[in-house]
Amino acid sequence: AQTVTQSQPEMSVQEAETVTLSCTYDTSESDYYLFWYKQPPSRQMILVIRQEAYKQQNATENRFSVNFQKAAKSFSLKISDSQLGDAAMYFCAYEANFNKFYFGSGTKLNVKP
Amino acid sequence: ETGVTQSPTHLIKTRGQQVTLRCSSQSGHNTVSWYQQALGQGPQFIFQYYREEENGRGNFPPRFSGLQFPNYSSELNVNALELDDSALYLCASRLQGRRGPETQYFGPGTRLLVL
Numbered sequence: 001a002q003t004v005t006q007s008q009p010e011m012s013v014q015e016a017e018t019v020t021l022s023c024t025y026d027t028s029e030s031d032y033y034l035f036w037y038k039q040p041p042s043r044q045m046i047l048v049i050r051q052e053a054y055k056q057q058n059a060t061e062n063r064f065s066v067n068f069q070k071a072a073k074s075f076s077l078k079i080s081d082s083q084l085g086d087a088a089m090y091f092c093a094y095e096a097n098f099n100k101f102y103f104g105s106g107t108k109l110n111v112k113p
Numbered sequence: 114e115t116g117v118t119q120s121p122t123h124l125i126k127t128r129g130q131q132v133t134l135r136c137s138s139q140s141g142h143n144t145v146s147w148y149q150q151a152l153g154q155g156p157q158f159i160f161q162y163y164r165e166e167e168n169g170r171g172n173f174p175p176r177f178s179g180l181q182f183p184n185y186s187s188e189l190n191v192n193a194l195e196l197d198d199s200a201l202y203l204c205a206s207r208l209q210g211r212r213g214p215e216t217q218y219f220g221p222g223t224r225l226l227v228l
Binding site: 004006037042043044045046047050091097098099100101102103104105106 | 115146148154155156157158161163168169171201203205209216217219220221222
């Protein structure tokens with residue numbers, strides 16, 4: 001069964017500093033997709049970054065980057081130069097076969113000015 | 114703004130009743146998924162519709178059903194409501210093409226309270 005685990009319920013970071021959110025997953029599939037989503041207090045879920053499992057290169061989107069370790073089934077998100085607007089719930093998610101989606105339980109990120 | 118809208122924003126029902134939630138997808142998106150997000154938890158996948166047919170389902174009983182229409186709108190129906198059905202219900206739409214699925218775009222959700 002596919003599961004996604006986020007072991008950090010809450011984290012804090014100082015503005016302008018770097019923070020890393022952890023995610024592990026369990027799967028028997030060889031081809032799949034991994035995502036990080038951000039859910040601000042207004043509730044609308046926004047895609048932060050996406051990684052295809054067949055790609056060895058780690059995805060990067062501006063200040064957001066991932067460390068994808070396929071053998072370890074680990075997919076962490078690094079946020080550089082943290083900004084106040086980064087404060088939100090962050091969800092790690094997994095998809096295979098384009099017809100089922102699994103989310104982790106989320107990490108609440110606080111950004112301190 | 115993601116271009117995906119949901120209605121209503123809030124809803125209160127009593128146990129045993131039936132409810133219909135609505136979602137309007139981005140134009141051109143042929144796939145819609147529905148999720149249940151209990152308070153303080155991550156979204157749980159309910160099901161996905163592709164070109165008006167269900168093509169994936171999570172661990173939800175048959176009293177959760179859906180419809181997808183050609184005009185890019187969709188519905189989630191829940192019969193015989195239970196207290197545990199109280200949650201935020203999210204829909205997400207995307208395009209599935211030859212290259213595989215594109216990014217999902219989420220709506221703001223409908224908050225359902227079952228008393």
